Amino acid sequence: MATAHKSETGAVSGILRSPSLPVVLIAAAVVIGLAALLPLVKSSGATSIAGTVHLLELQKADAQARVRELEVAVARLGSLDRIEQEAKKRFQMGPPKEVHYLRVEAPAPQEHRLPSRFLPPQPHHTETGSSLWEDLFGWVPLP
Amino acid sequence: MAVGTRGLNTNWRLWAVVAAMALGGVIDVLRLAQLQILDHQQYATEARQTHISQEIVSDRRGALLDRNGYPLAASEDAFNVMVERRAWAQPDEAATAASKISAVTHVSTPEILSLVAGTDVFEVPVASGLDYEQATAVRKLGLPGVRLLESSRRVYPEGNLAAQLLGFVGHDGAGLSGLEADLEPTLGGAKGTLTFERDGLGNQIAVGSRNETPSQPGANVVLTIDRLIQRLAEKELQKAITAHKASGGTVIVVQPKTGQILAMASNPMADLTKPDLSDESKLALFRNRAITDPYEPGSVFKLVTASAALDLGLVSPDTWWYDEGVVNLSGWSIHNWDFSANGSQTVQQILSKSLNTGAAWLSSLCGPDRFYDYVHRFGFGSPTGIGLSGEAAGQVRTPQNDPDNWRAVDMATNSFGQGISVTPLQMAMAVAAIANDGLAMKPQIVKEIAGPGGTQAIPPEPARQVMSADASRTLRQMMGVVVNGINKSFLDVQGYKVGGKTGTANIATGTGVYKPDAYIASFVGIAPLDDPQLAILVKIDEPKDVPWGTVVAAPVFGHIVEASLPYLKVPPTEPVLVSNLP
Numbered sequence: 001m002a003t004a005h006k007s008e009t010g011a012v013s014g015i016l017r018s019p020s021l022p023v024v025l026i027a028a029a030v031v032i033g034l035a036a037l038l039p040l041v042k043s044s045g046a047t048s049i050a051g052t053v054h055l056l057e058l059q060k061a062d063a064q065a066r067v068r069e070l071e072v073a074v075a076r077l078g079s080l081d082r083i084e085q086e087a088k089k090r091f092q093m094g095p096p097k098e099v100h101y102l103r104v105e106a107p108a109p110q111e112h113r114l115p116s117r118f119l120p121p122q123p124h125h126t127e128t129g130s131s132l133w134e135d136l137f138g139w140v141p142l143p
Numbered sequence: 144m145a146v147g148t149r150g151l152n153t154n155w156r157l158w159a160v161v162a163a164m165a166l167g168g169v170i171d172v173l174r175l176a177q178l179q180i181l182d183h184q185q186y187a188t189e190a191r192q193t194h195i196s197q198e199i200v201s202d203r204r205g206a207l208l209d210r211n212g213y214p215l216a217a218s219e220d221a222f223n224v225m226v227e228r229r230a231w232a233q234p235d236e237a238a239t240a241a242s243k244i245s246a247v248t249h250v251s252t253p254e255i256l257s258l259v260a261g262t263d264v265f266e267v268p269v270a271s272g273l274d275y276e277q278a279t280a281v282r283k284l285g286l287p288g289v290r291l292l293e294s295s296r297r298v299y300p301e302g303n304l305a306a307q308l309l310g311f312v313g314h315d316g317a318g319l320s321g322l323e324a325d326l327e328p329t330l331g332g333a334k335g336t337l338t339f340e341r342d343g344l345g346n347q348i349a350v351g352s353r354n355e356t357p358s359q360p361g362a363n364v365v366l367t368i369d370r371l372i373q374r375l376a377e378k379e380l381q382k383a384i385t386a387h388k389a390s391g392g393t394v395i396v397v398q399p400k401t402g403q404i405l406a407m408a409s410n411p412m413a414d415l416t417k418p419d420l421s422d423e424s425k426l427a428l429f430r431n432r433a434i435t436d437p438y439e440p441g442s443v444f445k446l447v448t449a450s451a452a453l454d455l456g457l458v459s460p461d462t463w464w465y466d467e468g469v470v471n472l473s474g475w476s477i478h479n480w481d482f483s484a485n486g487s488q489t490v491q492q493i494l495s496k497s498l499n500t501g502a503a504w505l506s507s508l509c510g511p512d513r514f515y516d517y518v519h520r521f522g523f524g525s526p527t528g529i530g531l532s533g534e535a536a537g538q539v540r541t542p543q544n545d546p547d548n549w550r551a552v553d554m555a556t557n558s559f560g561q562g563i564s565v566t567p568l569q570m571a572m573a574v575a576a577i578a579n580d581g582l583a584m585k586p587q588i589v590k591e592i593a594g595p596g597g598t599q600a601i602p603p604e605p606a607r608q609v610m611s612a613d614a615s616r617t618l619r620q621m622m623g624v625v626v627n628g629i630n631k632s633f634l635d636v637q638g639y640k641v642g643g644k645t646g647t648a649n650i651a652t653g654t655g656v657y658k659p660d661a662y663i664a665s666f667v668g669i670a671p672l673d674d675p676q677l678a679i680l681v682k683i684d685e686p687k688d689v690p691w692g693t694v695v696a697a698p699v700f701g702h703i704v705e706a707s708l709p710y711l712k713v714p715p716t717e718p719v720l721v722s723n724l725p
Contacts, residue, residue, distance in 0.1 A: 062279070079300045081301070099638070099705075
């Protein structure tokens with residue numbers, strides 16, 4: 001009995017004295033610490049991503065504004081007043097004093113089409129070709 | 144005893160402290176109840192106002208395009224610089240920030256500072272209408288309490304072209320006049336809202352709460368107007384007004400087969416780029432006189448009278464009639480414009496010489512019922528339904544709608560376009576009906592609507608068959624003869640045969656008398672004569688030198704036709720001008 005008692009006491013004290021206890025405690029502390037950090041990391045990551053998204057949205061808005069400004073600039077460049085001024089200044093052109101008509105045996109040029117920037121986006125046509133699986137099954141000699 | 148007294152004193156003090164603490168506690172609880180329950184709404188609102196910002200989000204306003212897709216009115220992004228008042232509490236820091244903003248926006252530093260100091264609201268705009276480059280420069284400054292608010296600005300690449308027709312938009316971007324107002328639901332799209340949490344500088348918190356109701360962009364509207372013909376019409380109109388010192392005028396160019404309006408020009412012109420809403424006289428310039436201002440058309444109306452008589456089979460171009468130079472009706476005497484008596488004349492000569500007495504005779508052949516039936520068939524007396532607001536109906540007095548005042552002499556004067564009021568558009572559409580084998584088309588100003596949901600084309604819409612195709616063709620040939628009689632120095636269209644009719648009308652004052660020494664000179668015409676592609680009305684108000692439509696208005700018609708038909712790829716009809724390629 002006495003031996004057995006001694007042996008149990010020795011086992012407990014062995015565990016207590018074992019060098020693995022601090023390791024376990026430290027490990028537990030690390031796990032708890034990491035678990036506590038996880039939401040922080042997640043939150044930090046979400047914040048970072050949200051910030052990036054916000055920045056990209058701003059860049060997109062900027063780019064759209066720039067595109068619209070350029071569209072208007074193109075329209076101004078194509079205005080009749082500007083074309084007339086350029087024709088007068090750069091090419092010394094003026095209204096014709098006499099008009100001669102020539103009969104040309106060729107079809108008339110096509111009508112103006114609306115510039116695509118002012119048209120709604122065309123519906124996206126997806127390729128309806130066979131998939132890889134369909135191609136594979138195509139090789140199988142099915143009846 | 145002493146111990147007992149001390150114990151009582153101690154108890155009293157203790158209870159006093161407890162009572163004070165209890166009272167304090169009760170006061171705290173009551174105050175908390177006031178803050179949290181009674182005044183909850185007020186404080187919650189204040190907190191929301193401090194942290195939550197809500198903006199109305201507008202998407203891009205649709206553009207107004209000419210028939211070939213060239214923008215006449217479009218929108219570009221503009222930016223307003225907003226400054227949060229509390230962020231500029233320190234005067235020296237505020238002055239530094241204001242001077243930096245001033246360098247970019249060209250708004251003076253004192254003005255910026257006074258705007259910020261003089262407001263009670265959270266933030267105030269200190270500069271508006273910045274373009275993209277300026278906005279980028281302001282953003283790069285990185286100033287505290289400064290943010291950019293995106294807005295929109297209407298731009299007109301063709302300047303003031305078709306100003307009265309297009310109209311203008313207000314500061315909020317909504318259309319206030321013309322097509323901008325009439326097509327507001329189409330052009331404006333749908334507004335959205337953006338609710339977000341903001342930081343101390345007023346900027347949106349990236350991970351804060353955010354609720355967005357997306358806006359919808361407006362649709363682009365393709366008009367039937369051709370910018371080149373519109374510009375040509377405006378320039379020729381301006382030239383005629385300047386040359387004859389006229390007070391104003393109108394030109395309308397119509398495609399007879401479709402009823403599409405290619406040009407609608409009015410003068411005096413309005414300034415689209417800087418509309419002055421405070422000045423009534425300048426605001427009046429935005430009235431689209433082509434549809435809002437009825438006038439007495441004068442001799443051009445003889446075409447309507449001749450149409451009725453020809454279509455009813457009462458006369459032909461060669462029918463003879465004897466002109467005594469005067470017609471007496473209801474105690475009134477009607478004379479020709481030159482007080483001439485021409486003797487035997489044909490119906491063709493009635494038109495060519497523009498005889499008032501002859502027109503009165505033609506109307507008497509028709510009789511009031513049939514004459515006014517044709518007047519109404521041509522669309523006079525009711526709006527054309529073009530879809531522009533403010534369109535006038537004109538005034539046609541008949542035995543039916545004004546039995547007490549109508550006299551036989553009224554029909555006689557109506558037959559040569561006096562005592563009857565029409566709008567320039569009604570007159571142009573009547574001529575277009577003659578050009579289109581008697582089929583009147585509904586005037587069309589919108590050709591297509593290109594929105595996010597797709598493109599919707601507006602088809603031409605026939606209104607009614609006014610007269611037979613045969614009678615219409617006969618009248619067109621008569622109009623050609625009328626033009627042949629006009630001096631070549633006033634009307635000589637190279638390469639094309641054209642037809643038309645001149646008019647010189649008195650101007651009614653509205654008090655039952657005519658304005659002394661004031662006239663409206665007009666010309667209506669079609670081209671080419673055999674297969675009309677254009678019907679044109681030219682109306683010049685109060686020319687000071689000569690009143691005659693032949694001298695004042697016909698040259699404008701000629702110049703427009705000569706430039707427009709080759710542009711529209713209509714081959715010339717007179718072969719002498721055409722040579723074949725070797």
